[in-house]
Amino acid sequence: MAAQYAISGTTAKGIAASIERAVAGGGLGPGAALPPVRRLADDLGVSPGTVATAYKELRQRGIVVTRGRGGTVVAQAPSVGSRRPPRVPEGVRDLAGGYPDPAFLPELRPPSPVSPVPGSHRGAPRLAALEELTRAWFARDGVPAEHVTFAHGALDCVARLLSTELKPGDSVAVEDPGFHHLLDLVPALGLRIVPVEVDDAGILPEALRAALRAGVRALVCSPRGQSPRGGYFTRERRDALVEVLAGFPEVLVIEDDHNAEVSGAPSYAALAAAGLPRWAQVRTVSKHLGIDLRWAGLACDATTLARHDGRMLLTSGWVSHILQETVARLLADEEVAGLVGRAEEAYTERREALLGELARRGIAAHGASGLNVWVPVRDESAVVNGLRSYGWWVAAGARFRIAAPTAVRITTATLEPAAAARLASDFAGVLGESEAMYGG
Secondary structure, three states: OEOOOOOOOOOHHHHHHHHHHHHHHOOOOOOOEOOOHHHHHHHHOOOHHHHHHHHHHHHHOOOEEEOHHHOEEEOOOOOOOOOOOOOOOOOOEEOOOOOOOHHHOOOOOOOOOOOOOOOOOOOOOOOHHHHHHHHHHHHHOOOOOOOEEEEOOHHHHHHHHHHHHOOOOOEEEEEEOOOHHHHHHHHHOOOEEEEEEEEOOEEOHHHHHHHHHOOOOEEEEOOOOOOOOOOOOOHHHHHHHHHHHOOOOOOEEEEEOOOOOOOOOOOOOOHHHOOOOOEEEEEEOOOOOOOOOOOEEEEEOHHHHHHHHHHHHHOOOOOOHHHHHHHHHHHOOHHHHHHHHHHHHHHHHHHHHHHHHHHHOOOOOEOOOOOEEEEEOOOHHHHHHHHHHOOEEOEEHHHHOOOOOOEEEEEOOOOOHHHHHHHHHHHHHHHHHHHHHOOO
């Protein structure tokens, strides 16, 4: 898509500001191609170096990306814009969001009343009770818990870790397909994405080795419940990845164990438990206690802890103690623990029911753990629109992919087994129509 907006400016900063205004205002949408450097330089009466500097600044700030011979284009999720998922049409069942079943989320119990804060919590940012519970949570699964801290959710934590560890232009290895918000976040921080192929056991060791040899400074991955494909680390895969990472001790390894309590997969294979020199594992409670609880626990090495907390001290300072107390009450509640256990059982049953129903119809799919099923298809749009006609709304895989093959993602958290059979039957019908359109 060619740019339709008239870019202006006589300096690098002026040109960059003009393009940024167009992106923020919608005049240049995601994927819009910017003019070649020399052509824009001629149009504006400036040197090619001035335009190149403007484009470089925009790349470093995550507003545009360069695609080699494909030129420079507006990023799919530019850091000055907000890309939201497609609006769910009326009259369809939403299986696209990746959210938990509200029936398995406990009632939130914030403290009441709340006394005024006498000054600042910067001197004691973490509630002792929640810190103790967090240490026990990580230690239960073999993750070293000597150094723990808190953040405002997983992406907030990952963003802080990457921004304190790396500089603009550095490379980060990420799963492909992977978590779409992370794929948006990395370029927004001015960092370059290096996609790493995954299968049902997580990251492929040789793909990781290639990324490390290419010079990545950090790796972000999921030990289980990987979104969107659902893989989880086996012991064998974990050991193979640790062997690869051993040759690159300076690389920061960040594990996002975002659905630790409801993934339906074991936790013994976390990379964080393998003695890596630079590591961090972040866990959130949004999938099992409530999506509005913007809290995350972080276990990490001493250097990473100091960098994370040092940056937080200079910005938000601490996570709200009201929020911390709410989380602590829920984590210590035995009735809530029972509800979470039932949720994990139900999510496993529902995910496996859809996988089984699809398999009975000859449709290959993936979902070893977590809340989603990933189904390879030839034409994502045809499948999404076809299922919509049957009353189902699923997510096109394009939001989650870089170089991975086409697919759709189905969230099974609320999909009962009986409904899974109907969905699989409709899916088979849609694939039949799609294959007929392509000539078999």
